[in-house]
Amino acid sequence: MLSVPHLDREFDYLVSAEQSDDAQPGVRVRVRFHGRLVDAFVLDRRSDTDHVGQLGWLDRVISAEPVLTPEVRRLVDAVAARYAGTRPDVLRLAIPPRHARAEKDDGVAPLLPVIDPVDPAGWARYARGEQFLEALREGRAARAVWQALPGEQWCDRIAEAAAAAVSGGYGVLAIVPDQRDIDAVWRAAIVRVDPAAIVALSAGLGPSARYRRWLSVLRGHARLVIGTRSAVFAPVNRLGLVIVWDDGDDTLAEPRAPYPHAREVAMLRSHQLRCAALIGGYARTAEAHALVRSGWAHDLVAPRPVVRSCAPRVVALDDSGYAEERDPAARTARLPSVALRAAKAALDRNAPVLVQVPRRGYLPSVACARCRTIARCRHCMGPLSVSERDASGAVCRWCGRIDPALRCRRCGSDAIRAVVIGARRTAEEMGRAFSGTPVITSAGDSVHSEIGPGPALVVATPGAEPRAPDGYGAALLLDSWAMLGRQDLRAAEDTLRRWMAAAALVHARADGGVVAVVAESAIPTVQALIKWDPVGHAEAELESRAEVGLPPSVHMAVVDGASDAVTALLDHAELPEDADLLGPVDLPPGVRRPPATPADERVIRMLVRVRREEGLALAASLRQATAIESARHDHDAVRVQIDPLHIG
Known part of the structure; x- marks a missing residue:
């Protein structure tokens, strides 16, 4: 495969009689x-050609395994067109490298992959949830954006949806963020589907193991594929649900x-195959809500009384003062006394308490104690951090250089203060407050x-919250x-997503569950958490982006x-013509x-x-222009991204 953009096209070659059966x-x-x-x-194999010159011969067939299926090829073409990319680049993401030994293994497909009928009780709590399961069994193209309830065992609901589709004779592809998921x-x-019919694909597997599992999917032995982002290209046989x-x-x-x-690749695949799709989460992105607004998908949301019965009590606490006179431990733990009382009440019930902090480490960001100027590396201007209590200096988070004699570049003071407290420092403070x-x-x-x-x-830290048994x-x-406060288009959306993921692990209000967020209650994102209204927050986010012309209301190339x-x-x-x-x-x-961009340019x-x-x-215009520039070799390479997560 040729990665240069101007050679992203088909070439004709002659096939010898000895190679014909395998090629x-x-x-x-x-x-x-x-x-x-x-x-x-x-x-493709053809008997004619439109090439006017002399054709070369195929050198050899590497493997007779047809790894590029027609379905995956159509998807690769669509992804390249959507993201102004080249097909060889997409193919590298879609098809793993070959391992000859793995091709010699030939497993047997399970005959009855579904163990028991699916219990619809879990999905019955959502409006039209049971109808959605029935549509999956029948192979209809039901597409939904699912708002998981707080405290929901989301993996059980996904397994039930997958089992429903598998029971109808269809394949299922489930994409999750990481190995824990x-x-x-x-x-x-595995409680609902025969383990022999399930394949997990992730980057953590070795090349040989990954290719072996991928081949089992290609050969139709797997009915359910669970994987991270690259598994979205997996060649699932008779795909009925993504x-x-x-x-x-x-x-x-x-x-x-x-x-x-x-998400976009999954939606392209669902559209091409006319199969069902399910996008789920505790929170909701503006892109997912746009699918509902456009009519491409429907809402799968529980009624408000059900949401209120499952959600914990959420209180917002202004961090301007800590009321030390009422609780002397408040100052030590960096918490308002209300939050401390909630934590103590939970611990008294023998229940664990989750403390979410945005950064790992000890003091991941420091500033001058006198003038509040952020401490930055004198070599690369990266942010400086302190890794432990008695550290001999500050370390740059970008280049790794150590500054042993930290002084403010603005006022000359050598006193520092924490801008952000990391997880290890927070653990120290909480340990002192709750000895x-x-x-x-x-x-x-x-x-x-x-x-x-x-x-x-x-x-x-966000995303690393462990599950508690109860x-x-x-x-x-x-x-x-x-x-x-991050300067990011998705700061509010991402913050609510991380908050809700943590709050969803907490007991319901009736069982004494409390979530204390140290923030002003008037902030719309905080209000969305208090009311547990991710749909309303996504609606407002979509409207505000439309007003200023930002994705997903528009398409934007960087x-x-x-x-x-x-x-x-x-x-x-x-x-x-109307491009801005x-x-x-x-x-x-x-x-x-x-x-390949020079460092000094x-x-x-x-x-x-x-x-x-x-x-x-x-995308087509930028793709063509990239090919022209690639053929001319007049300038350095340019990076083109369509609708990236972070525009900057």
Whole structure:
């Protein structure tokens, strides 16, 4: 496969009589191109050609296994067109590298993969939930955006939906953010579906094991595939349902070209195959809500009385003062006394308490204690952090250099203060405030999937919250401004998603469950948490983005590169007539530079905005312009991203 954009097309080759039986559409072959051997796929067999010159011969057939199915090929073409990418780049994401030994294994497909009939009681709590299960059994193209209830065993509901589709003779693809989620869905699925019919695909598998499992899917042995973002391309036989859980998680966005998002690929696949789709989460993204608004999917939401009965009590606490006179431990623990009382009440009931902090480490961000200037590295201007209590200096989070004699570059003071308190420092403070109570830290490289029974203080970063056997008695959400105050389009949406994921682990209000968020109650995101209204928050988010012309109300392309390269690319692009060009601006801090760009050259960012219905035209024009620039070799490479998560 040739990764250069101007060679993203088909080439004709001759096939010898000895190779004819094996060289069928979809198999891997090796051909000679421009004097060197390259890997390729057979797309079609024809008896004629429109090439006017002399054709070369196929060098050899690497494997007779037809790994590129017609269905996956159509999906690859659609993803490349949607994201202005090349098909070879998408194929690298869709088809894993070959391992010859794995191809020799030939498993047997299970005859009766569903163990027991699906109990609809769990889905009956949602409006039209039972009808949705029935539609899955019958193979109808039911598409829904599912709002999971607080305290919901979401992996059980996913397993039930999958079992319903499998019982109808259909394949199911479930995409989740990480390995912990794969394990949770796996445990729930094997109770309802024969384990021999389930395959888990993730990056943590070795190349051989991953290819072996992928082949079992290709050969029709797996009815249910559970995986992370790249598994969305898995060649599931007779696919009847595509599931995406927690589509707002950043890990579902591919960091390699052409940067597709698993949710969008799943929706493309559902549209192409006319199969069912389910997007679920405790919170809701603006993109998922746009699918409901457009009529492509319908709401799968529980009635408000059911939501209120399942949700914990949520209180918002202003962090301007800590009422030390009422509780001397408040100052030590950085918590208002109301939150401390909620934590103590939960611990007295032998229930664990969850403390969510936005950053891992000790002091991940520090500033001058006198003038409040953020401490930055004198070499790369990255943020400085303190890794432990008695650290000999501050460490740059970007370049890793140590500053042993930290002084403010503005006023010269050597006194520092914490801007953000990390998980380890918070664990220290909570341990002092609740002496005698076990403190568990789940963050960074030390993430716990579950904790044991009994009272405990669990300090976790967002996404690393372990499950408690019987749920948490209380949750304390600290340093909310660190997440809400980010200069990011998705700051409010992502903050609510992380808050709700933590709050969903807490007991219901009737059982004494309390969630204390240290933030002003007037903030709309805080109000959405208090009322447990992710749909209303997504509606408001969608409306506000539409007012200022931001995705998903429009399509937007981000073009990064050297100034002359970006200008040349846009000059060659035949953009829609009403396209808006925004910029140029310097590449935002922390964003990776485009590949092969000289380190000393200034990199800029341009934005191209078009109406929703012109998204494919925008991608096609940028794709063609990239091919022209690639053929000319006049400028450095330019990075093109369509609707990225972070625009900057």
